Amino acid sequence: MEGRRMSKKKHEPKFHIAKRDALDWWKSWLIRICAVAAALIVCALVTVVLTGENPIGVYVKMFEGAFGTKRRIWSLVQNIAMLLCVSLAVTPAFKMRFWNIGAEGQVLAGGLATAACMILFGNKLPSVALYALMVITSCLAGAVWAVIPAFFRANWKTNETLFTLMMNYIAIQLVSYFTYIWSVPKGSGQIGVINQSTRSGWMPSLGGYDYLLNILVVAGLTVFMFVYLRSSKQGYEISVVGESENTARYVGIDVKKVIIRTMLLSGAICGIAGLLLVSGTDHTITRDTAAGRGFTAIMVSWLAKFNPLYMVLTSFLIVFLQKGAIEISTTFGLNSSFSDILTGIIIFFIIGSEFFINYTIKVHNSKKGEKES
Numbered sequence: 001m002e003g004r005r006m007s008k009k010k011h012e013p014k015f016h017i018a019k020r021d022a023l024d025w026w027k028s029w030l031i032r033i034c035a036v037a038a039a040l041i042v043c044a045l046v047t048v049v050l051t052g053e054n055p056i057g058v059y060v061k062m063f064e065g066a067f068g069t070k071r072r073i074w075s076l077v078q079n080i081a082m083l084l085c086v087s088l089a090v091t092p093a094f095k096m097r098f099w100n101i102g103a104e105g106q107v108l109a110g111g112l113a114t115a116a117c118m119i120l121f122g123n124k125l126p127s128v129a130l131y132a133l134m135v136i137t138s139c140l141a142g143a144v145w146a147v148i149p150a151f152f153r154a155n156w157k158t159n160e161t162l163f164t165l166m167m168n169y170i171a172i173q174l175v176s177y178f179t180y181i182w183s184v185p186k187g188s189g190q191i192g193v194i195n196q197s198t199r200s201g202w203m204p205s206l207g208g209y210d211y212l213l214n215i216l217v218v219a220g221l222t223v224f225m226f227v228y229l230r231s232s233k234q235g236y237e238i239s240v241v242g243e244s245e246n247t248a249r250y251v252g253i254d255v256k257k258v259i260i261r262t263m264l265l266s267g268a269i270c271g272i273a274g275l276l277l278v279s280g281t282d283h284t285i286t287r288d289t290a291a292g293r294g295f296t297a298i299m300v301s302w303l304a305k306f307n308p309l310y311m312v313l314t315s316f317l318i319v320f321l322q323k324g325a326i327e328i329s330t331t332f333g334l335n336s337s338f339s340d341i342l343t344g345i346i347i348f349f350i351i352g353s354e355f356f357i358n359y360t361i362k363v364h365n366s367k368k369g370e371k372e373s
Contacts (some may be wrong), residue, residue: 036346057118083315086270091229105169109271112141113277117201138272204233226307
């Protein structure tokens, strides 16, 4: 018996990981800031070893890539708004623990509906009627694209991750098909700028700024989503379903209804993102219109802990890194993959910091008990 006790003590792990109590907000952000600082140091070392360039010069160019000119600043803000819009769309689904990986396809569905309205009715309907039709059809297209996997998940417990992912590929092929049908000239496979001469269906500029309406729409959606998730009955139901579907059923929540309703909202906002991209930014549709935002938005939402206001900061961080990385590659004549390496290192450290925010490493001491580190 004594030998067994000695054996247990001997093989007891020196370290183990335990869930940490909730930290104060300033402590959480301090850990994240330290993670970014550590990432910049590692990036500096990698830069010196792989390229021989001065890391300070690289960081200066990264900053200039985002803030170097007034035009770059405006482009930065516009790109933040579009990434934020898609991030807002996936947030209610992820908070409900519905892993919507299909935002890319939902954005394309909304963008395709917008392009169809602009091409088919651009010169036939009054502007107000055309804009109303574009909003309705883009929201419906995105919502339908999202609710199909939601319906199967709610009724037959299908894997929503695979289902929504496969819907992306269908959307891409649909866009490719209609791009060929509407191509100018015929058979070129490219639509080109839609209604370039008349600008029918283009988002109007405000105060001489082309993208200002896009930004204001996304700002409004941010406030709406914050209030919806924090203060509405529907937001409460999303939180309960996300914690435990069994608990939700026990307290009388219709889980199927919540899943379908939430995905309708998620898809509709993705549809709006598609509308803003096609009508307000690109004025065309291609299979690359979403530009990976559907996947990047997952990281933005997760890093912000599904808080729409914090997502403004995480969207800024991601877009800033992307813009800076492009400038680095252009200025120093480096392979584009190098800028992606720097971006990846910084994001890795930021994601890793979440471990230290949520967990603690405890050191076991047989004499003094456990010490937290």
